[in-house]
Amino acid sequence: MAERPAATVKPVEESEAAGRVSAVFDDIKATKGIDFVPNFWKVLATSPDLLEGTWARLKGVMHPEAAGKATRLDPLTREIIALAVSATNGCSYCVNSHTAAALKLGLDAEGLGEVMAVVGLFNMTNALADGYQIEPDVFPPRD
Amino acid sequence: MAERPAATVKPVEESEAAGRVSAVFDDIKATKGIDFVPNFWKVLATSPDLLEGTWARLKGVMHPEAAGKATRLDPLTREIIALAVSATNGCSYCVNSHTAAALKLGLDAEGLGEVMAVVGLFNMTNALADGYQIEPDVFPPRD
């Protein structure tokens, strides 16, 4: 597999970035407090519109403190949700990325095991509920 | 749709339950502190082995306090993960069930909106990472 590029398109390296792309790269590093641009963003940079739009949405959801917003969920819980989604979808890049982020925020191996236990369990029960076409329980209306 | 049964098999009603099934039904209600048996378990009861095995796993993961275990994750975080998995899989029964459980544990509409924002976002980025076949970033080994 050595002949394959790192992705289906050639990522834009930081040294090649200019204009809008460079500005987003700088904002990613500053907002996340990291000193490199992850591959995800270097690949999206092949389409500056996609880069800008995706970063705007991710920044809004995952870095609300940058906009001075208070939130119900804390950063670790958000990363745990991201990991749960990525494990369910089987997304290799994303599982690696969000596991690293969750560990950095303090989750340890035992905590990661609990997350995976819950993720695994409900992938099982989802298949059972769909596999038997079980009707939703009726709960009182919510206001 | 009136002619369809509630599921592909006829659920076992509480009044029909006996033996192993009745014991699991009682344990579900006692452990969860509810006064009815959800449809999920009434359907699984059509196969007592499946009912027992699934309940044993779910009880272990979601009700560790019943075994006197301390955990890293709190009950609301576990329900949020369950909801994230269920939304990603599009499981109707499960989304209804885990939304009700999360709201009962204190999540409000704004908090639910934050959960959904994160779930939606990473279903988007998962598709992008897979859609470009982006290589994982290399992180230092973890011990």
Add this chain to the structure above:
Amino acid sequence: MAERPAATVKPVEESEAAGRVSAVFDDIKATKGIDFVPNFWKVLATSPDLLEGTWARLKGVMHPEAAGKATRLDPLTREIIALAVSATNGCSYCVNSHTAAALKLGLDAEGLGEVMAVVGLFNMTNALADGYQIEPDVFPPRD
């Protein structure tokens, strides 16, 4: 939901079928030994090419006896696989259809419970294997 049609397009009823559509409808009933055309095929009939192509593939895979072929898998095993796929994908139409077919071929509630136990289990372990990005075990080459 009463205002919604049975699907996003208006199914072609048997009384409306003509030409290629009518020929496929007849072949479906004869090959499957049923006296009605399931909704799946009535909807696909809105595009005769889609109807013909899909039926040709399904007939080849699921009714090899019509071509005088011997097979490794028996009809019940094929329906069980179909149900496992449909439960994993959460396809409502398909779960209903393949459960009915498997029961007709002799699977009872306990057997269905075993199928679901396996389907549920491996949806769980799939999420765990992907969630930890576990490397495949190395097996000796297969010839």
Add this chain to the structure above:
Amino acid sequence: MAERPAATVKPVEESEAAGRVSAVFDDIKATKGIDFVPNFWKVLATSPDLLEGTWARLKGVMHPEAAGKATRLDPLTREIIALAVSATNGCSYCVNSHTAAALKLGLDAEGLGEVMAVVGLFNMTNALADGYQIEPDVFPPRD
């Protein structure tokens, strides 16, 4: 990973192909105008029935010009749909294959970025619609 074979079965190389397999290999190269047999077909060739049936369906859908058929969709749109499906499913082989095919048909990096933006967006909104169990809007019946 060097010890792993290229797939779970040993692909049938062109030099090993005979009879039905050789005929399908030739038709694939002629119909697609390529001078090699992609890995996908070399692996399917381990089961000649699977090879023939899958190629017959793919040829019918993706190469209608071979049957002298006029179509609503042009070849690039079909490849874009193939890529959207493959990105959504996270299929590595398929994303690589359909990206290459779409680029060969004229899509450039910016166009690929637009495709991915739409694919990402609707994976997000799908999760939101399922995550809230939003009822379909009622549209007037379609004839």
Add this chain to the structure above:
Amino acid sequence: MAERPAATVKPVEESEAAGRVSAVFDDIKATKGIDFVPNFWKVLATSPDLLEGTWARLKGVMHPEAAGKATRLDPLTREIIALAVSATNGCSYCVNSHTAAALKLGLDAEGLGEVMAVVGLFNMTNALADGYQIEPDVFPPRD
């Protein structure tokens, strides 16, 4: 199912909308040229941040003409991709919504049949490629 609300939360009706929510509702109707607010947005309005952020992303991707942008893909192709993603994910709300939008943009039943043929085909080949773990073909690097 009559007792169930239209979703897991009570949608915000247009008559109840105020402030940010009302502004987004107006922009949706004006940008899309429709005279009602679809259920999707009425449900997201239970969390104004989610409503605003999701609409901003969707407007950017699906209504580039509102920002005076030229694009590679035309509106019908974008809706076809949306439908392909939604069918692959099995999202009921989304399939209904994007089918209606594609038909409004001129797709007819035969064209819809072609879309579905391609969507179905590549869900099949994705499962085969993953099911055999087929290695990607090596293409020359792309610049």
Add this chain to the structure above:
Amino acid sequence: MAERPAATVKPVEESEAAGRVSAVFDDIKATKGIDFVPNFWKVLATSPDLLEGTWARLKGVMHPEAAGKATRLDPLTREIIALAVSATNGCSYCVNSHTAAALKLGLDAEGLGEVMAVVGLFNMTNALADGYQIEPDVFPPRD
């Protein structure tokens, strides 16, 4: 990719296992009749609770003979279902593992081709049924 560990956590090697982990490792090898611990279990061992709970469920479902239970499904059919689920989810580890297990139980290349043909077919029809939102056929109630 040489720098990446075998998974997002460092697997527990057999030589490092102690206490509960060692006991589960021994039971896995004895129950399955193998002389090594697969990577799956070595990774789960980073969380002994996850290891024990997952093994208990898998042993119950896949090795009922260990509990002296008679079953409707035979071991090969269970592995075929596991493979069908794993191919549908695109789980690399699991496809490799269950293909090896099925071949060991006697499935040959032609039989594997039949399994894949059915798996591929119903991933196609699932997408079609969901893509047109086809209503389930009404079957007589089942008792």
